[in-house]
Amino acid sequence: MAVPTSPARIRPVEDKSAQLRPSPSVIPDVARGAAPSFLEDPRTIPHAFDIYATYQRALSDPKISAPLAAILALTELISRSEAGTMFELVKALNDGAEALSKRAPNPIGLNAGCELFIAFVTLFPHESASFPDLKKELVRQGQEYASQALNFRAKVAEQTLGFIKDDSVILTHSYSRVVMQALLHAHKRKRISVYVTEARPRGLGLKTCDELTAAGIPCTVVLDSAIAYVMDKVDFVLVGSEAVVESGGLINAVGSNQMAVIAKAENKPFYALAESFKFHRLFPLSQYDLPTHKPGILSFPQPALSLEAKLSASQGRPGPDPSSIKPKMIPAAPQSLPYTEQRTMTPEQIAKNPDVDYTRPDLISLVFSDVGILTPEGVSQYLVGMFAG
Amino acid sequence: MTKAERRELQERQRAAKAAAKAEGGDAKAKGGGKKDGGAAAGGAGGTRKEPAARKETQAAAAAAATARKDAGGGVAVGAGRVSGVHAVAEARGLRIFSHFALQRPVAAAAAKGDVHPAIVRLGLMFASFRICGANARCIATLGAFKEVIQDYSTPPGTTLARHLTTHLSAQISHLVSARPMAVTMGNAIRQLKLDISGSDIDLPEQDAKDALCQKIDDYVRDRIIIADQVIQETAAKKIQNGDVVLTYARSSVVEKVLLQAWEDGTQFSVVIVDSRPMLEGKRLLSILSRAGIPCTYLLLPALGSVIAEASIVFVGAHSIHSNGAVYARAGTALVAMLAKRHSVPVVVCCETYKFSDNVQLDSFTKNELAPLQAFGAQALQGGPSLEVLNPLYDLTPPASITAVVTEVGVIPPDSISSIPLALGRTVF
Numbered sequence: 130m131a132v133p134t135s136p137a138r139i140r141p142v143e144d145k146s147a148q149l150r151p152s153p154s155v156i157p158d159v160a161r162g163a164a165p166s167f168l169e170d171p172r173t174i175p176h177a178f179d180i181y182a183t184y185q186r187a188l189s190d191p192k193i194s195a196p197l198a199a200i201l202a203l204t205e206l207i208s209r210s211e212a213g214t215m216f217e218l219v220k221a222l223n224d225g226a227e228a229l230s231k232r233a234p235n236p237i238g239l240n241a242g243c244e245l246f247i248a249f250v251t252l253f254p255h256e257s258a259s260f261p262d263l264k265k266e267l268v269r270q271g272q273e274y275a276s277q278a279l280n281f282r283a284k285v286a287e288q289t290l291g292f293i294k295d296d297s298v299i300l301t302h303s304y305s306r307v308v309m310q311a312l313l314h315a316h317k318r319k320r321i322s323v324y325v326t327e328a329r330p331r332g333l334g335l336k337t338c339d340e341l342t343a344a345g346i347p348c349t350v351v352l353d354s355a356i357a358y359v360m361d362k363v364d365f366v367l368v369g370s371e372a373v374v375e376s377g378g379l380i381n382a383v384g385s386n387q388m389a390v391i392a393k394a395e396n397k398p399f400y401a402l403a404e405s406f407k408f409h410r411l412f413p414l415s416q417y418d419l420p421t422h423k424p425g426i427l428s429f430p431q432p433a434l435s436l437e438a439k440l441s442a443s444q445g446r447p448g449p450d451p452s453s454i455k456p457k458m459i460p461a462a463p464q465s466l467p468y469t470e471q472r473t474m475t476p477e478q479i480a481k482n483p484d485v486d487y488t489r490p491d492l493i494s495l496v497f498s499d500v501g502i503l504t505p506e507g508v509s510q511y512l513v514g515m516f517a518g
Numbered sequence: 519m520t521k522a523e524r525r526e527l528q529e530r531q532r533a534a535k536a537a538a539k540a541e542g543g544d545a546k547a548k549g550g551g552k553k554d555g556g557a558a559a560g561g562a563g564g565t566r567k568e569p570a571a572r573k574e575t576q577a578a579a580a581a582a583a584t585a586r587k588d589a590g591g592g593v594a595v596g597a598g599r600v601s602g603v604h605a606v607a608e609a610r611g612l613r614i615f616s617h618f619a620l621q622r623p624v625a626a627a628a629a630k631g632d633v634h635p636a637i638v639r640l641g642l643m644f645a646s647f648r649i650c651g652a653n654a655r656c657i658a659t660l661g662a663f664k665e666v667i668q669d670y671s672t673p674p675g676t677t678l679a680r681h682l683t684t685h686l687s688a689q690i691s692h693l694v695s696a697r698p699m700a701v702t703m704g705n706a707i708r709q710l711k712l713d714i715s716g717s718d719i720d721l722p723e724q725d726a727k728d729a730l731c732q733k734i735d736d737y738v739r740d741r742i743i744i745a746d747q748v749i750q751e752t753a754a755k756k757i758q759n760g761d762v763v764l765t766y767a768r769s770s771v772v773e774k775v776l777l778q779a780w781e782d783g784t785q786f787s788v789v790i791v792d793s794r795p796m797l798e799g800k801r802l803l804s805i806l807s808r809a810g811i812p813c814t815y816l817l818l819p820a821l822g823s824v825i826a827e828a829s830i831v832f833v834g835a836h837s838i839h840s841n842g843a844v845y846a847r848a849g850t851a852l853v854a855m856l857a858k859r860h861s862v863p864v865v866v867c868c869e870t871y872k873f874s875d876n877v878q879l880d881s882f883t884k885n886e887l888a889p890l891q892a893f894g895a896q897a898l899q900g901g902p903s904l905e906v907l908n909p910l911y912d913l914t915p916p917a918s919i920t921a922v923v924t925e926v927g928v929i930p931p932d933s934i935s936s937i938p939l940a941l942g943r944t945v946f
Binding site for chain 2: 412418513514
């Protein structure tokens with residue numbers, strides 16, 4: 130089964146002409162990677178190698194997003210791994226990806242990266258004479274891809290430019306590196322003004338506002354609850370993404386979905402920006418079908434045994450997941466958490482809220498990516514064509 | 519020529535045409551029956567009051583047309599007043615649904631040509647709905663073809679690669695006469711014919727036949743059995759604790775998915791929606807409740823009152839068209855549309871070998887009628903003026919489907935068309 134698109138996406142290293150070189154700290158040193166001190170158990174990943182720490186290190190670079198950091202962590206894993214066959218290597222990679230996914234609080238982005246890289250490794254033609262050479266080649270290709278991928282944002286920004294008219298008013302959400310690059314790029318040629326949401330609780334919208342204002346773009350922060358109020362004034366909505374999924378939908382910082390719903394209601398275009406390494410083979414059927422959804426999210430404080438639980442307990446079956454059923458009339462419990470003076474949410478209350486949400490494909494007008502400007506259907510066809518082999 | 523002139527010319531021509539038609543019509547009406555001719559004359563007489571000449575001719579044409587129709591009726595009545603009502607009913611039925619294949623009971627002796635006994639037996643089982651369901655029919659057909667291939671010997675002067683396909687065609691047409699061919703069978707047969715024509719002519723006959731049987735086994739294993747296992751695992755993960763899963767009628771794949779999810783330890787309950795005349799959901803109900811899954815059983819009219827309770831809808835499919843429309847048991851479209859309306863995700867479980875290259879826009883262009891006697895249903899007491907229509911399938915538009923679970927992943931219905939390319943099945 131040949132997946133025609135993959136080799137094209139992770140290109141061979143020959144065309145080095147105009148790439149951004151990543152900072153040296155990001156790319157793990159290959160020579161250092163071949164550590165001979167783990168020969169006691171050559172078939173497993175050396176214990177001293179902490180893939181999560183490597184991932185975190187890669188992620189600390191402000192230019193590197195989660196999928197790329199995951200790819201870099203996996204290349205590091207390859208160079209450290211003593212696997213002697215392709216099967217062992219793929220298994221080591223899968224284990225590494227799983228370890229990463231378990232430890233990260235929000236695994237969606239890194240899963241997309243791991244998936245891409247493992248698919249690439251499995252499809253990579255292994256014609257090398259020796260397996261160590263093949264591994265070196267894989268490491269080189271992975272790192273090369275990661276460095277090339279830093280160019281993707283510029284491509285996306287260039288493509289977005291055609292859709293930004295002079296004097297546009299743009300609404301964006303929270304902070305996204307690719308949106309920032311697109312807006313700053315547009316600012317060079319056109320007059321734009323930007324509304325950005327505050328994006329509680331992390332308040333990343335303020336960061337967007339600071340950076341845009343510093344660049345001379347008129348920018349106003351709006352409350353997350355004022356999206357519907359401001360929507361009439363904007364020309365279109367531009368959001369970044371954590372991942373673009375197989376349904377053609379979008380996973381992004383919580384609040385994107387409501388923005389999309391309101392944009393649809395007001396008939397404003399809703400554009401998502403995503404580099405192609407954020408394309409992820411995942412098909413969420415609802416908000417609660419995301420890997421980030423935990424039972425604690427949206428749970429109600431547990432007063433006495435609710436009627437539902439009592440009923441199911443008597444039938445010897447556990448009660449249904451509280452997040453998936455509609456709230457029944459539970460007798461109001463005394464609020465255990467006193468309101469603070471400032472009337473802000475306590476960390477416990479915030480913890481019951483999601484970090485990301487899922488936007489359905491029918492709410493998205495277009496997805497701008499380095500592989501082209503795609504409709505949501507186009508995204509899903511691209512993903513199906515790439516992985517469904 | 520100015521616009522006005524052109525328009526005038528057009529109208530003149532149109533009037534001339536209408537007049538010619540009216541003349542012909544009148545002549546026919548007179549031939550058909552005296553009273554009809556009179557009606558036409560009366561109609562024409564009525565229009566004479568109209569001032570505009572063009573309008574007059576048009577009205578005359580219309581009157582003549584009705585007269586013609588009446589004349590036709592008159593002839594029919596004249597031909598046989600005894601069976602008159604029946605003839606009308608039959609004509610009505612034929613007009614709309616004549617293209618739906620209604621099974622005539624096939625007699626085993628009716629087999630034309632060189633039909634293998636296994637195929638005759640299979641045909642009877644198809645016709646009596648003993649073997650029912652796209653997967654079961656495909657597996658049974660391929661199994662019978664294996665027997666046919668093993669019992670086949672190439673006549674002198676031809677090769678297996680050239681002659682076996684024609685021999686199979688006779689078997690296939692017998693099966694089709696029992697019940698229209700399923701899309702799954704069509705796909706499998708197409709693949710089999712491709713394999714036959716590609717078989718090496720230098721191979722000894724028995725080896726070639728064994729190789730073909732092996733290919734059939736591989737097809738069943740890869741495209742149906744393994745595919746079902748993958749779908750089962752993928753779809754079972756979409757069921758979460760506390761979910762209420764709604765399903766319609768019985769699909770073998772959905773049944774496997776639900777059993778798998780229950781085996782995985784997920785706690786959920788199932789609402790089985792069913793409908794006459796086949797009441798296939800009863801079997802699913804007995805299988806699921808034997809496994810210990812809490813089930814609710816109801817008929818289609820009650821769907822509206824329970825749909826809001828459902829967290830996910832799983833349905834099977836007979837086939838999927840390349841525009842993403844799902845051709846499945848009649849009633850599926852209703853369930854899917856109602857679920858979509860209530861924002862309940864609709865998930866179709868379907869193997870890739872059920873994909874059809876055709877595009878179908880409604881369930882009238884192609885359908886099948888269920889023979890009532892096959893389900894032991896007593897005939898409705900309505901006399902000769904009653905016509906019972908039981909289409910077996912309907913078409914669910916892609917807009918009311920959230921996702922299709924296939925062995926190559928969960929995909930939105932719009933992307934169905936990109937799958938065969940990914941599978942390398944560009945040429946059939």
